[in-house]
Amino acid sequence: MKRIGALCAWLCLCLYILFACAVPEERDSIPVAHPDEVGRNELCTECHETEEDSIIFERYDHTVYFSNKHGHEASRSGRVCNMCHQQSFCNDCHVTRTELKPSIKNQTGTYRRMPHRGDYLTRHRIDGRIDPTPCFRCHGNPKSSQTCVRCHG
Amino acid sequence: MKIRSTLKLLLLHGIFLAVFLPVSGATSDWGFQTETILRVFEREVRENGKDRKQDILPVYEYLRLDVRNLSKEELSFHSYGWARHDLENSGFFADDTEGELLYGYLEYASSFNNFSVRLGRQYVFERALNESMDGLLVNADISPSTSIMAYGGRPISLGDTDGSSGDSTVGGRIANHSGNRYEIGLFFKYVANEGDRDEEEVGFDLSLLLPRQISLVGRSRRNLVTDGWAEHTYEGMSKIGKARVGLSFDYFQYEDFLIKRDNSANLFRFLSDTKETITAFGSDMIYSITETVDFGAKLKHYDYDRRPHSAQYYSGLMVWRWDAPSELGVELGFMNGDASDNRYYLGRVFAYKDLPPGFLTADVVYAHYNEEVKGEDRSVFISLGAGKNFLDDTLKVKLSGDFSSDPFFESDFRGMVNVIYSFDSAGSSE
Numbered sequence: 001m002k003r004i005g006a007l008c009a010w011l012c013l014c015l016y017i018l019f020a021c022a023v024p025e026e027r028d029s030i031p032v033a034h035p036d037e038v039g040r041n042e043l044c045t046e047c048h049e050t051e052e053d054s055i056i057f058e059r060y061d062h063t064v065y066f067s068n069k070h071g072h073e074a075s076r077s078g079r080v081c082n083m084c085h086q087q088s089f090c091n092d093c094h095v096t097r098t099e100l101k102p103s104i105k106n107q108t109g110t111y112r113r114m115p116h117r118g119d120y121l122t123r124h125r126i127d128g129r130i131d132p133t134p135c136f137r138c139h140g141n142p143k144s145s146q147t148c149v150r151c152h153g
Numbered sequence: 154m155k156i157r158s159t160l161k162l163l164l165l166h167g168i169f170l171a172v173f174l175p176v177s178g179a180t181s182d183w184g185f186q187t188e189t190i191l192r193v194f195e196r197e198v199r200e201n202g203k204d205r206k207q208d209i210l211p212v213y214e215y216l217r218l219d220v221r222n223l224s225k226e227e228l229s230f231h232s233y234g235w236a237r238h239d240l241e242n243s244g245f246f247a248d249d250t251e252g253e254l255l256y257g258y259l260e261y262a263s264s265f266n267n268f269s270v271r272l273g274r275q276y277v278f279e280r281a282l283n284e285s286m287d288g289l290l291v292n293a294d295i296s297p298s299t300s301i302m303a304y305g306g307r308p309i310s311l312g313d314t315d316g317s318s319g320d321s322t323v324g325g326r327i328a329n330h331s332g333n334r335y336e337i338g339l340f341f342k343y344v345a346n347e348g349d350r351d352e353e354e355v356g357f358d359l360s361l362l363l364p365r366q367i368s369l370v371g372r373s374r375r376n377l378v379t380d381g382w383a384e385h386t387y388e389g390m391s392k393i394g395k396a397r398v399g400l401s402f403d404y405f406q407y408e409d410f411l412i413k414r415d416n417s418a419n420l421f422r423f424l425s426d427t428k429e430t431i432t433a434f435g436s437d438m439i440y441s442i443t444e445t446v447d448f449g450a451k452l453k454h455y456d457y458d459r460r461p462h463s464a465q466y467y468s469g470l471m472v473w474r475w476d477a478p479s480e481l482g483v484e485l486g487f488m489n490g491d492a493s494d495n496r497y498y499l500g501r502v503f504a505y506k507d508l509p510p511g512f513l514t515a516d517v518v519y520a521h522y523n524e525e526v527k528g529e530d531r532s533v534f535i536s537l538g539a540g541k542n543f544l545d546d547t548l549k550v551k552l553s554g555d556f557s558s559d560p561f562f563e564s565d566f567r568g569m570v571n572v573i574y575s576f577d578s579a580g581s582s583e
Contacts, residue, residue, distance in 0.1 A: 032262065041477040054333045056360070056368050058392060063439050064449050064472050064482070069399070072370045072388055075280050076336075076360060079267070087256060088186070088217045088233040091276060096285040096309045097253045099237060099246075100213060105190070107553040107569055108538035110503040110516045111480060117501070118518030119532035119559035126488060126495050126522075130455055130464045131431060133384070133405045136421050137283070140411070141310035145418030146249065152420035 030055075034083040040111070055080060067112045097143045181222045184577030188215040194567040198245055210240040221579070225261075232257035255285075266294040277304050280358040281374045281384075282324050282342055285309040302326045311346050314415050319348035328358075336360040346415040353377040367391040371402075381409035401435040401453075430458040447472045451486075462491035468499070479507045496523035511541035514553075525560075532559030540571075549573040 044057040059073050060080060074081050074090065081090065093102040103114035116124075128135050139145045145152075190213040197204045214236050221229040236252030239245065258273030271290040277283070279302055288306015295301055303325035311320045322345070328338035337359050344352035358372035371387030385404040390397065407429045411421040435453035442448055449470035456463045468486035475481075486499035500519040506512060518534040538553035551571040558564055 030267065031264075039477065041474060041480075054330075056333050056362055058366065058397075059368055059370070059390060061397075063397065064447055064470060065399075065437055065439060065451070069388070069401075069437075075278055075283075076370065078278060086186075086217065086219070086233075087231060087276070088215075090278070091233060091255045094276065094278065094283075095255050096276075097250065098235065098255070099249060100190070100235075104192075104569070105215075107536060107555070107571075108512070108514045108540055108551050110514045110536075110538075111478070111482075111505050113482070113484070113501075113503065117516060117536075118534035119520055119557060119561075122522065122526050122532060122560050123497065123499075123520060125526070126490070126497055129492075129495055130466075130488070130490055131433065132407075132421065132424055133403075133410060133431065136411050136418075140418055140421060141416050142314050142418060143310045143312065145420065148418060148420050 030077065030079040031083060038084055064113070068115070094138070095144075096141065097146065099147075101147070181220055181224075182577075182579040183218070183220040184575070184579070185219070186215075186217040186573065186575040188571060188573045189213070190215070190572075191570045192567065193569075194565070196243075196245055198243055200244070207243045207245065208241055209243050209245050211237050211246065212240055213237045219577075223259075227261050227263050229260050229262070230258070231260060267300070268293040274309070277324070279326055280338060280340055281354075281356050281372050282326065282340055284322055284324065284342070284344075286322055288322070298329055298331055300326075300328045300330065308344055308416065311344070311351070311416055314346060316347070319345065321345045330360075333362050335362070344416055350378065351414045351416050352412060354383065365391065376409040376412065378412070378414065379409045381406050383409040396438055396440040399435075399437045401433075401437075403433040403435070404430070406430045427459065429460065432456045445474050447474075462495070464488065464490040464495055476507065478505060480505050494524040497521060510543070510546065511539065514538040514540075520559075522560075527560040529560040532557065534559070547575055549575075 040062070043061040043063070045061055048055075048057040055077070078090075092098070092105055101116055103116045103120075106112065106114070124135070139148055191210070192213070193208065193210050195206055196209050198207045215233070216235075217231075217233040219229065219231050223229060232254070233256050234252065234254040237246065238251070254274055256273070256275050258271045258275045260269060260271045262269040269290075269292045272288075274285075274287045275290060276285050277290055282302075282304075284304070286304065286306040286308050288304060290302070290304040292302045293300065303323075305321070305323040307317060307320050308322040311317065322343065324340065324342040326338050326340035328336055330336035337357065339357050340355065342352065342354050343350070354374055354376050356372055356374035359370070361369045363369065367389060368391070369387065369389045371385070373385045374383045375381070376383045382404075383406060385402070387403075388399065388401040390399045392398075407424050407427055411417070411425040413422045413425045417425075433453055433455045435451070437449065437451040439447055439449045447470075449472075451466070451468045451470075453466045454463065455465070466486065466488050468484060470482065470484040472480055472482040481504045482502070484499075484501040484503075486501075488495065488497050488499070490496050498521040500517075502515070502517045504513075504515045506514070514537070516534075516536040516538075518532075520532045522530050522532075524530070534555065534557045536553060536555045538551060540549060540551035542549050549571070551569075551573070553569045553571075555567040555569075556565065557567075
């Protein structure tokens with residue numbers, strides 16, 4: 001039964017690849033750097049029309065909630081982010097092991113509304129009970145959980 | 154061991170500069186950023202069985218180096234890491250590593266077919282694939298409508314678990330896309346610790362642009378070790394007049410998402426045993442009242458399979474930008490758990506005043522807890538900051554002072570100085 005399942009999976013994959021290669025629409029190459037310097041409050045859609053490009057620019061607009069929900073966009077195409085941000089900008093938060101939490105390292109970056117600002121030591125007890133999955137995404141492996149070990153063991 | 158990890162970063166940079174820069178000096182452009190951070194705060198440390206108050210004075214160095222056009226236009230090197238030294242030798246950091254190389258890789262990136270190869274320590278972040286590793290990553294469009302990504306190497310996260318000799322990770326994704334109308338991907342991930350299967354998962358992701366500018370993105374992930382769905386996460390967004398409206402749906406099975414194997418953390422393992430599932434529906438909206446004033450609102454509802462409780466989070470936000478990037482924002486939130494100890498109110502005021510070549514910042518966060526924690530039912534956090542740029546903005550100095558009064562710290566003062574020097578021979582980015 002397992003062999004049949006595996007065979008079906010391979011067949012689906014092969015059909016998928018064949019289908020994929022048959023659709024002739026080319027994706028634009030994303031430049032290494034944005035041609036112009038972009039200000040912090042400027043939105044992508046001020047210059048880019050979503051209909052005309054292979055990127056859904058509206059999803060990359062840095063609105064007031066962008067810092068809370070950029071995960072889907074960043075994971076869709078890191079090269080879009082890298083046009084303006086160095087990799088280190090992302091790795092200040094998304095990393096296996098760092099000691100300074102982002103809200104401390106960027107203490108004066110108030111406009112980012114970082115979620116761990118203030119007394120998160122107390123708030124995380126409630127947020128963690130209600131939904132531990134966001135905690136797990138960042139602190140879920142042996143190295144990234146070092147900050148938790150002092151109390152949680 | 155700690156000395157070795159601290160020096161690793163500096164050594165790598167040194168070797169690279171010595172070997173590559175003289176060779177490629179004529180054509181390469183390069184940049185670096187050094188950020189030195191000095192913090193001061195007070196904590197209780199245990200010495201000879203007694204607690205005593207101790208000033209903690211750590212200094213951090215974050216160093217980034219980028220070299221582009223290495224003999225070929227498409228070839229570049231990138232590295233970034235941090236190290237810390239405790240000036241007071243307080244013992245506060247005794248159990249912690251003194252530094253880490255976060256990434257250090259050679260990259261070949263061609264504009265042709267979005268082809269790129271990375272070799273070295275790097276962070277892989279593609280849809281649900283999220284891995285820090287020493288290894289090789291390849292990205293390419295293999296046809297006008299098909300992209301592939303594949304990686305393999307040694308996972309960093311397992312480095313301190315039973316040694317690292319038999320650790321490995323491989324993963325990949327194949328995607329079909331048509332402009333920005335849709336993209337559908339299939340992905341796979343495998344992690345082994347000491348040769349034993351630790352994680353194995355497959356999944357699919359999608360991105361759709363529907364009529365009327367409605368976009369939908371999301372992914373589903375299946376854990377092959379536990380043979381169950383770890384997550385379904387989907388999110389839609391649309392623009393209606395001057396408002397942007399978002400809807401989200403999340404579903405997690407703790408047993409399959411909060412893995413119990415070696416590549417997970419102790420504190421999540423007991424949650425995995427609860428076999429709980431969580432379903433969350435969310436909505437957010439941003440409305441531009443005027444060109445300078447934005448209003449935002451959020452709602453999220455959490456439901457559980459086993460727990461008899463549910464919870465909702467509501468928040469509202471108003472941001473006024475009078476002379477961008479200067480802004481003033483006010484945010485109010487309410488976590489409303491059915492259980493009495495799962496409720497809190499949150500208030501926040503944040504401000505950024507641009508005063509070229511400097512700036513001033515302020516942040517105040519107030520929380521009120523429905524049930525007391527360590528005898529306290531509220532917390533106040535105040536942070537004030539200032540910064541100034543020098544030498545055509547290549548040198549930035551930032552100062553900040555924080556005060557917190559909360560259930561864990563009656564009165565906690567902290568100070569920090571950041572000195573950032575950046576050089577980029579071909580312009581700069583953050």
